[in-house]
Amino acid sequence: MSWLDALLRWFDEHGRKYFWRFSNDWYVTIVAEIMLVRTRATTVERVLKDFLARFPTPRDLCNASDEDVVPFFKRLGLIKRSSWVRKIVCTILEKYGGSIPCSEEDLEELPGIGRYLKNVILTKLCSIPRPFVDTNVLRVLSRYLGRDLDVDSAERWLSENVPPNLLYKTNLALMDVGAVLCLPREPRCSSCPLRDWCRYAEQCS
DNA sequence: ATCCTGACTA
DNA sequence: TAGTCGGGAT
The missing domain is CATH 1.10.340.30 (Hypothetical protein; domain 2)
Incomplete structure (x- = not known):
């Protein structure tokens, strides 16, 4: 997995x-x-x-x-x-x-x-798949990778790590994770599907 | 008080 | 690059 x-x-x-x-x-x-x-x-x-x-x-x-x-x-x-x-x-x-x-x-x-x-x-x-990085995606990926990203590096990371045919769905998923679980103040790491790979989850209650 | 699927202006 | 737009939900 x-x-x-x-x-x-x-x-x-x-x-x-x-x-x-x-x-x-x-x-x-x-x-x-x-x-x-x-x-x-x-x-x-x-x-x-x-x-x-x-x-x-x-x-x-x-x-x-x-x-x-x-x-x-x-x-x-x-x-x-x-x-x-x-x-x-x-x-x-x-x-x-x-x-x-x-x-x-x-x-x-x-x-x-x-x-x-x-x-x-x-x-x-x-039908031209592109990464789109809003504040949610930026926060989720920054925590996931353990370093503060800017929009440029976040878009690049998505392009390099997600197949184009899955890019749209992945983007929506990251936005929903940011809106529902990976909240700015009290993230719910224990419910997050990314917790096993996330750098932030290690120090998250 | 802080944040929300950012973009525009100066 | 920083300041601003903005009501509504939490």
Whole structure:
């Protein structure tokens, strides 16, 4: 049993089943991922359902105004995202003919899409597996390896230690481990699937 | 008080 | 590179 087998097995059993994870629709993915920026997934889950009921299609959102979108982000914080998400969706409709652009240059031009979200989109919508490192993944891997990583080294480590076809699932698993077990303050090491290989688990109560 | 699937601005 | 955005859950 390798660390990767243990992690993926844990994910199959305990991984969070957020509905956007099972959607390959670019519109649902874009709105979800923008809402998830620095925002808890359980909070996003409620707001996103209301949002998609109000704006069922990308055209509905693009035809609306920023003022129509603001109330949803008032519930989440980081209100500037309400103009970002509408700008992104309108750009995809009008400039890219209603399909997601899959070049890194085009994605980086979209407002609100930085290094992390670009890698998520390439993975989910473009079938180009990339590591995506958020604060959870950075904390989990730093503890696991026993040294403080930056985003560059964390992405490199994932690329070198996870087969591309398992990268997406592994990334999600690391995020869930970070959100559920490998907490910033009181990590639950005894329940962690990585405890047998983790440098931090040795000194963890 | 701290943290959440970061990105933007200066 | 640091400061800022932000309401909500714990």
